Amino acid sequence: MNPSPGVAVITGAGSGIGREIARSLAGRGHRLALIGRRREPLEATLAAAGGRGAVFPADVREAAQLERIAAETEGALGPADVLVPAAGIAHVAPFLEQPAEDLRTSLEVNLVGAANLFRAYLPALLGRGIGTLLPILSVAARRGFSGWTSYCASKWGLLGLVEALREEIRGTGVRITLLTPGATASPLWDGVPGSWQRDAMIPVEELGRAVVWALEADPRVEVEEIRLQPAKGNL
Ligand SMILES: NC(=O)c1ccc[n+]([C@@H]2O[C@H](COP(=O)([O-])OP(=O)(O)OC[C@H]3O[C@@H](n4cnc5c(N)ncnc54)[C@H](OP(=O)(O)O)[C@@H]3O)[C@@H](O)[C@H]2O)c1
Known part of the structure; x- marks a missing residue:
């Protein structure tokens, strides 16, 4: 039985x-520790999720901030069992036109930021032998896209x-489920040059449903990855 x-x-x-x-996780009964700048x-x-939890303004590039928040979370809310590093940025421009700094920032937020979250909380999860890590990958984790x-x-x-x-x-007892979406209708696209078919993108609600489904799996099962694509293919 799931705890x-x-x-x-x-x-x-x-x-x-x-x-x-x-x-979605609030709907499943989780208390929330919400992090962003x-x-x-x-x-x-x-508030939209029902208010059970706390917010922790922080930059995921700062490992020390996440370590501090991990200690605070445990004291204020109790032990964590689900980690979702969803902080991310997309600098989109041809390689030679992109400031070198953009590569560094992308790696620091999207890659090192996720590692910082895991480093801060994973010891406690391993200590209890329970929990799930849900990194947000992308179709762009295995395929190149011009400008990206x-x-x-x-x-x-x-x-x-994560592999x-x-x-x-x-x-x-700690499991990892990769979430691998294609183009998803979120504010991320506001900063991406070009015109995009927003109404053909994956609705964000599908990601919420996918996460709950993965967590409901029997503890003997690891849902290793969930891939979602717009039905029309890459947009
Ligand atoms: N949308 C898509 O098509 C798509 C597809 C596949 C994967 N993904 C991935 O899904 C994740 C979520 O993206 P989204 O589409 O939901 O984008 P989004 O709406 O732009 O949300 C990104 C969030 O990350 C936070 N953030 C950015 N830099 C941060 C930092 N240094 N420290 C802490 N928080 C930071 C932002 O809040 P603050 O500015 O307040 O910090 C914002 O709330 C990203 O990893 C993205 O790569 C998105």
Whole structure:
């Protein structure tokens, strides 16, 4: 039997996929620890999700901030059992036109930021032998898209990290489910040059449903990956 839900820790929880996953996990009975740089969107997410939990404004690039929040979460809300690193950015431009700094920032937020979250909370999960990590990959974790060099590099890197981590923690009771969506209708696209078929993208609600489904799996089962694509293919 599945144990009662603990604290779900979600970065990038102030908008898009992170916000929707927060709402879904609240509906499953989790208390929420919501992380992002801006307080107001996090508070809006917490209110929309029913208000059980707390917000922690922080930058996922700062490992020390996440370590501090991990200690605070445990004291204020109880033990965490779900980790969702949904904080992410997309700098989209041809490689030679993109400032070199954009690659560094993409790697720091999308890859190192996820690692920072895991490093802060994973020891406690392993100590209890329970929990699920739900990194948000992308169709761009395995396939190149013109103009998306920094983003693809960060997601391919994250894929390597979590697949290696999966082998390290296999059999501990802590599971990893990769979420691998294609284009999803979120505010991320507001900053991407070009015109995009928003109404053909994956609705964020599908990510929320997918996460709950993975968590409901029998503890003897690891849902290793959930891939979602727009029915029309890559947009
Ligand atoms: N939308 C898609 O088509 C799609 C497809 C596949 C995968 N994904 C992935 O899904 C995840 C969520 O993306 P989304 O589409 O929901 O984008 P979004 O709506 O732009 O949300 C991104 C969130 O990340 C937070 N964030 C950005 N930099 C941060 C930092 N340094 N520290 C802490 N928080 C930070 C932002 O809040 P603050 O600005 O307040 O910090 C924001 O709430 C990302 O990893 C993205 O790569 C998206």
